[in-house]
Amino acid sequence: MNSDEKHYLAHYNSKDYPAPIYTVDTVIFTLHESELLVLLVERGNHPHKGKWALPGGFVNLEQDLDINETALRMLMAKTGVEAPLLEQVATIGNPTRDPRGWSVSTLYLALIPYTPVQQMLDSVTDVVWHPLNAVEKLDLAFDHLKLIEMATQRLQSKTAYTALPMHVLKKPFTLTQLQQAFELLLNKKLEKKSFRRRILNANLLTEVGESVQENGKGRPAALYEPSPKLDQYAFIRVFGG
Amino acid sequence: MNSDEKHYLAHYNSKDYPAPIYTVDTVIFTLHESELLVLLVERGNHPHKGKWALPGGFVNLEQDLDINETALRMLMAKTGVEAPLLEQVATIGNPTRDPRGWSVSTLYLALIPYTPVQQMLDSVTDVVWHPLNAVEKLDLAFDHLKLIEMATQRLQSKTAYTALPMHVLKKPFTLTQLQQAFELLLNKKLEKKSFRRRILNANLLTEVGESVQENGKGRPAALYEPSPKLDQYAFIRVFGG
DNA sequence: TCAATAGTGTCTCTAAGACACTATCAG
DNA sequence: CTGATAGTGTCTTAGAGACACTATTGA
Numbered sequence A, B: 001m002n003s004d005e006k007h008y009l010a011h012y013n014s015k016d017y018p019a020p021i022y023t024v025d026t027v028i029f030t031l032h033e034s035e036l037l038v039l040l041v042e043r044g045n046h047p048h049k050g051k052w053a054l055p056g057g058f059v060n061l062e063q064d065l066d067i068n069e070t071a072l073r074m075l076m077a078k079t080g081v082e083a084p085l086l087e088q089v090a091t092i093g094n095p096t097r098d099p100r101g102w103s104v105s106t107l108y109l110a111l112i113p114y115t116p117v118q119q120m121l122d123s124v125t126d127v128v129w130h131p132l133n134a135v136e137k138l139d140l141a142f143d144h145l146k147l148i149e150m151a152t153q154r155l156q157s158k159t160a161y162t163a164l165p166m167h168v169l170k171k172p173f174t175l176t177q178l179q180q181a182f183e184l185l186l187n188k189k190l191e192k193k194s195f196r197r198r199i200l201n202a203n204l205l206t207e208v209g210e211s212v213q214e215n216g217k218g219r220p221a222a223l224y225e226p227s228p229k230l231d232q233y234a235f236i237r238v239f240g241g
Numbered sequence C: 001t002c003a004a005t006a007g008t009g010t011c012t013c014t015a016a017g018a019c020a021c022t023a024t025c026a027g
Numbered sequence D: 001c002t003g004a005t006a007g008t009g010t011c012t013t014a015g016a017g018a019c020a021c022t023a024t025t026g027a
Helices: A003-010 A067-079 A132-137 A144-159 A164-168 A175-186 A192-201 A228-232 B003-010 B067-079 B132-137 B144-159 B164-168 B175-186 B192-201 B228-232
Strands: A021-032 A035-042 A056-058 A085-094 A103-111 A127-131 A205-210 A222-226 B021-032 B035-042 B056-058 B085-094 B103-111 B127-131 B205-210 B222-226
Touching (some): A021 A067, A021 A164, A035 A067, A035 A132, A035 A175, A056 A067, A067 A085, A067 B085, A085 B067, A085 B085, A103 A144, A103 A164, A103 B103, A127 A132, A132 A144, A144 A164, A164 A175, A164 A228, A175 A192, B021 B144, B021 B164, B035 B132, B035 B175, B085 B144, B103 B144, B132 B144, B144 B175, B164 B228, B175 B192
Parallel strands (some): B021 B103
Antiparallel strands (some): A021 A035, A021 A056, B021 B056, B085 B103
């Protein structure tokens, strides 16, 4: 770096230039009692105070080492758990999505096993799991309904060629539980034999014992845990297509 | 909106809060003389003045209606053409990628048919097509080498399950030209019959006549133009996997 | 005729779809 | 035994891989 550039940087102040607002938002999915749920928080501040919204917020310029950490920090604050899967979906920016002005948000998608969230009194704001099927009736803040749709779309298409839905289940799980997770995400019944053949041939599971049936009925099922290579794995053919 | 929120918005000023720098960058690919090329511009301003960089820059808060338009505007300024394909790849944000401070960039990928770019004297800065294979030797500005790698990776994976490479060819084109484009992108030879069967069965092409061979040798090839549904089409199975 | 390039016929192989079948538990 | 749930055997089907073949041009 030459002295010319040093001089430039010494006098550079980003506040001298108009800039959009920048935030990070996350759609956190889980599965509970045969329902897909998304995490929503009640906004404690303006704008849209009192409405339901996605967990999200501004980058902490002192603490966050990158925007993934921004997303992880908020996820930890709202759920108290490390997400086994966090992945970027898209970035949306336009002048109308936030009443404060030109605004850009990077949207993340997270999958976690169900964990109750009522007693997470990290702040005065409410945090709830809300059924995905019913979010559209909710009058969400900003364009967050649209963001949830984008994340859902991404999750669905990834479900067709990866095994990511494993992340919404508590370990260990049975193949039947896993198939139900896939079916809920794809919104479509899958053929049992094809499903098992596909998943087992991928070598992403380790058998770790046998379950007992909850209601005592039927043959006990094998229990599995996913291997860490899960997130890198992609099938060469889509499922249910 | 209640009067409380109106009061809040009337007094809101984004400059009161620390915020990252936000930019949009685009990796523009084309194909020319059996080589993949990316568009680079010489930086006319600090920081990294004089180094090669991706075309990109700040959002124009008055003109741009969203960040896609930001990318399109820059693409138009540098190449003079509308890109037939522009798609978001990812957003990168951390405190070290720009010497001016915490910086976030949304990365786009564009594909255009080859068009010479020397005489585009839109500014004093140089604009060139540079061979993709040689960019790593170039000491690019910022983390732009990394961004090019991310875009290349995305283009390769999309080439395996879509027909997007059609966008780097001038219309009309022959199947042999198209196969060569795929082979360059995937960096791997493809089997002629499989390639043709796959592409033709997808019904993405309309035959529009016959070519004459450049050097007068060999049988003339059929010419095709892609249909507009091209961008929405995805094969259910990856190619060359 | 030959060289060069375009395009096809057809067999094999892999993985999904369909669906009937067997297995193991509680009662 | 029955009912319920777990898990398998196996035939069919779609589409990629391999590779030898035929077709059409200019010289």
